[in-house]
Amino acid sequence: MNIPIAQPYMVPFTALQEVFSRASYILLASGVSFAFFAFAVWLPNVRLIVDTVGKGGVAVSAKLQLLINLLQGIGTNFTLLSATYTIIIALLFGINIAVTVYFIKKKRTNLAGGGVFAGIGGMGSGILGIGCAACGSFILSSILSVVGAAGVIALLPFKGREFAILSIGLLIVSITLMTRKISEPVVCKPQFSKS
Amino acid sequence: MEDEYFEQEAVDVEVSRPKKKDWLLPISILVAGVMIAGSLIYAVGSKSGGQNQGQTVVLGNNSAPAVSGQLPLVGNRDAILGDEKAPVTLIEYGDYQCPFCGRFFHQVESSLREEYIKTGKVRMVYRNFQILGAESIASGAAAECAKDQSKFWAYHDELYTAETKDNQENNGNLNRDLFLMLAQNVGLDMTAFTSCLDSNKYIEQVKKETADGQIMGLTGTPTTYINGEQVVGAQPYSVFKTVIDIALQKK
Numbered sequence: 001m002n003i004p005i006a007q008p009y010m011v012p013f014t015a016l017q018e019v020f021s022r023a024s025y026i027l028l029a030s031g032v033s034f035a036f037f038a039f040a041v042w043l044p045n046v047r048l049i050v051d052t053v054g055k056g057g058v059a060v061s062a063k064l065q066l067l068i069n070l071l072q073g074i075g076t077n078f079t080l081l082s083a084t085y086t087i088i089i090a091l092l093f094g095i096n097i098a099v100t101v102y103f104i105k106k107k108r109t110n111l112a113g114g115g116v117f118a119g120i121g122g123m124g125s126g127i128l129g130i131g132c133a134a135c136g137s138f139i140l141s142s143i144l145s146v147v148g149a150a151g152v153i154a155l156l157p158f159k160g161r162e163f164a165i166l167s168i169g170l171l172i173v174s175i176t177l178m179t180r181k182i183s184e185p186v187v188c189k190p191q192f193s194k195s
Numbered sequence: 196m197e198d199e200y201f202e203q204e205a206v207d208v209e210v211s212r213p214k215k216k217d218w219l220l221p222i223s224i225l226v227a228g229v230m231i232a233g234s235l236i237y238a239v240g241s242k243s244g245g246q247n248q249g250q251t252v253v254l255g256n257n258s259a260p261a262v263s264g265q266l267p268l269v270g271n272r273d274a275i276l277g278d279e280k281a282p283v284t285l286i287e288y289g290d291y292q293c294p295f296c297g298r299f300f301h302q303v304e305s306s307l308r309e310e311y312i313k314t315g316k317v318r319m320v321y322r323n324f325q326i327l328g329a330e331s332i333a334s335g336a337a338a339e340c341a342k343d344q345s346k347f348w349a350y351h352d353e354l355y356t357a358e359t360k361d362n363q364e365n366n367g368n369l370n371r372d373l374f375l376m377l378a379q380n381v382g383l384d385m386t387a388f389t390s391c392l393d394s395n396k397y398i399e400q401v402k403k404e405t406a407d408g409q410i411m412g413l414t415g416t417p418t419t420y421i422n423g424e425q426v427v428g429a430q431p432y433s434v435f436k437t438v439i440d441i442a443l444q445k446k
Binding site: 051 | 298302414426438
């Protein structure tokens, strides 16, 4: 009897299949992805949202309308490139969180160091790279302006969007490392006593 | 004896359990949380401007110094589009080379003019936030020269129409020849316009308005204020409509 052996490059896909065969993880990934996407699109207008949604005297329907309409800004306020990487980062972010939660629950163990650090790097880099094309790298420019170095962005060849590309890479690395860990069989680790 | 041997060579078999690096999960959550919360707090805080929160200072009259976080009001140098007594004021900070300002001009402004400005509900003001280079500043100065002849808005429209034909920044198309041609298109007094343009009369003013915008905390173009409520970016028309309708309800 021939038992099929998974090729190493198929391992992440097999593990992803395992994770997303459960509806709860699809929901988790979708929720986190949407939250990240909304965060990225709403961010430049947080003040407007706080002023409108957070205060009384405005109809609930108008508040909801504003939030929904602002999401449509992905089509008008972003270039095709920036809209594409924003959506990709949001999807990878959701997948990364779902895979991490699955890993913790299944293995009941501490996280895989490399995967976590790549994941943190991906999230951080993604947040730095957030920004509509009209307003540039919003967080990065804000942070740099605090330290009086806003001009640094102009020196970057892609005006801060490097961080978005870096983020995609780090999130893919993080998901790959996590899925490999998920696919590892649970084994007993020998610990020789030092007597 | 045999038992002792096995005790010495015993292998402690243990399923991998969390012992070390348990801090990885909380730290990762903490780092992500701090970054997101920090960015939100900064984004909100930087717009509110600390002690100047909600302060309104008249700009556009070339006299009042800009203050961080201030809300702009209409000044005596502003060219108003629409009814001067309209209940809602929309102030746009724009750059003539910015493709998103061009998008705002074509996709949003035309609808705003039809639905709100022509009906006397909204008055509109354009301010210079010419951040994309020398051609932007020169365009802003040329439009100010047109303002001297009360043809600012016609000239503004011509500039955006000309620039959005290629949407390329700093490619040399916004030059003296174009400014003169547009001036002719809108029927300006060419002697007065040429003199204004060649003397660089408004270059410093445009630079000052742009610097004022930076002090106010603007991060990009277009940025608009609707009765003091800031909307960043070339948002869809529906966003502006919602914010204007809310402002009209408050009146």
